[in-house]
Amino acid sequence: MNRDQLSSFTEGALAAIPVCVAFFAITVTFGIAAHAAGLAAGEVLLMSAVVFAGPAQFPAIELLPLSGQAMQILLSTLFINFRFAVMSFALVPHLKRVRTAGLVAGAQLITMSTFAVSFLRFQRRSNHDNFIYFLGVAIPSYICYLAGTVVGYYFGARIPAGFEEGISFIFPAYLAALLGAELRERRSIAVVGVAFLATPVVEALVPGWGLILNAIGVATAAIGAEAWWESASPSS
Amino acid sequence: MGERVAIILAMGLGTYLLRVFPLLFAHRLSLGPRILRWFQFVSYAVIASFVWFGFTKGASPAGMMGFRVIALGLTILVAVRTKNALLGMAAGIAAVLILARVGA
Numbered sequence: 001m002n003r004d005q006l007s008s009f010t011e012g013a014l015a016a017i018p019v020c021v022a023f024f025a026i027t028v029t030f031g032i033a034a035h036a037a038g039l040a041a042g043e044v045l046l047m048s049a050v051v052f053a054g055p056a057q058f059p060a061i062e063l064l065p066l067s068g069q070a071m072q073i074l075l076s077t078l079f080i081n082f083r084f085a086v087m088s089f090a091l092v093p094h095l096k097r098v099r100t101a102g103l104v105a106g107a108q109l110i111t112m113s114t115f116a117v118s119f120l121r122f123q124r125r126s127n128h129d130n131f132i133y134f135l136g137v138a139i140p141s142y143i144c145y146l147a148g149t150v151v152g153y154y155f156g157a158r159i160p161a162g163f164e165e166g167i168s169f170i171f172p173a174y175l176a177a178l179l180g181a182e183l184r185e186r187r188s189i190a191v192v193g194v195a196f197l198a199t200p201v202v203e204a205l206v207p208g209w210g211l212i213l214n215a216i217g218v219a220t221a222a223i224g225a226e227a228w229w230e231s232a233s234p235s236s
Numbered sequence: 237m238g239e240r241v242a243i244i245l246a247m248g249l250g251t252y253l254l255r256v257f258p259l260l261f262a263h264r265l266s267l268g269p270r271i272l273r274w275f276q277f278v279s280y281a282v283i284a285s286f287v288w289f290g291f292t293k294g295a296s297p298a299g300m301m302g303f304r305v306i307a308l309g310l311t312i313l314v315a316v317r318t319k320n321a322l323l324g325m326a327a328g329i330a331a332v333l334i335l336a337r338v339g340a
Contacts (some may be wrong), residue, residue, distance in 0.1 A: 050248025172290030177324030180315030
């Protein structure tokens with residue numbers, strides 16, 4: 001790793017500090033829940049390592065101890081994690097110079113959080129070290145994710161009472177702060193506002209699909225509005 | 237290998253394929269500016285939707301939602317003012333903990 005790459009990796013690792021805090025807190029609660037559901041330590045750690053996606057893991061720990069739930073677990077995992085395909089598509093233009101082996105290895109580290117931090121940085125500044133920056137964000141985040149799982153599983157019962165509300169607020173606070181700190185363009189801010197407000201409506205109409213359908217609908221409407229605006233405004 | 241381990245590995249494999257396929261096969265496509273812009277908007281919208289899901293999920297008592305609205309507003313305000321996500325997050329979490337304690 002040369003000096004530029006080390007600098008990009010360090011920049012990513014520093015940007016990952018909020019992700020690490022959020023991941024650690026989320027996976028501590030996951031470890032506690034998995035322990036309470038009766039899963040073995042090896043199963044819990046394996047799930048965090050190979051799935052690396054909290055929203056899919058929480059429902060699975062409820063269903064795994066029951067028999068005959070394999071298909072339901074797998075289908076719900078695929079539906080919940082379908083967003084990763086959209087995120088990977090969005091990263092493609094920024095990772096064009098990366099070799100196939102790098103993409104195969106790095107793909108496992110794409111999550112909502114590692115994607116959000118990297119993608120927002122690529123919008124601000126995109127260069128040949130994008131992948132190194134992504135690894136700088138993702139590798140410490142992955143380590144924190146696994147560490148939180150272990151801590152939650154073995155030591156979760158010792159966490160002082162009264163902190164549950166703060167722990168459950170870490171993830172949305174972190175993503176909202178990320179958007180607040182990074183977004184400057186008015187149209188993108190409008191997309192974020194509309195998507196936030198429309199989510200409960202779409203989720204109520206199509207339960208379980210609110211996230212993806214809402215995002216696709218809002219983005220498509222925004223593109224249409226933008227095209228209409230540009231064609232109606234001769235100066236642009 | 238137990239059934240549970242097999243299910244966990246299958247969960248991991250399915251998730252991994254969702255992550256890796258677009259990276260491998262969309263890599264050589266030349267995407268137009270409109271498509272790239274669409275992906276940009278989709279990404280912002282997904283993040284915003286996640287904020288909503290996380291925002292509403294943990295607030296069990298009815299009174300907590302009001303505290304969370306205030307804390308989320310403070311989170312965004314601090315992040316926008318300071319351009320520092322970590323500071324915004326810390327302000328929001330501190331606010332929700334203090335408000336929950338005061339309101340309890």
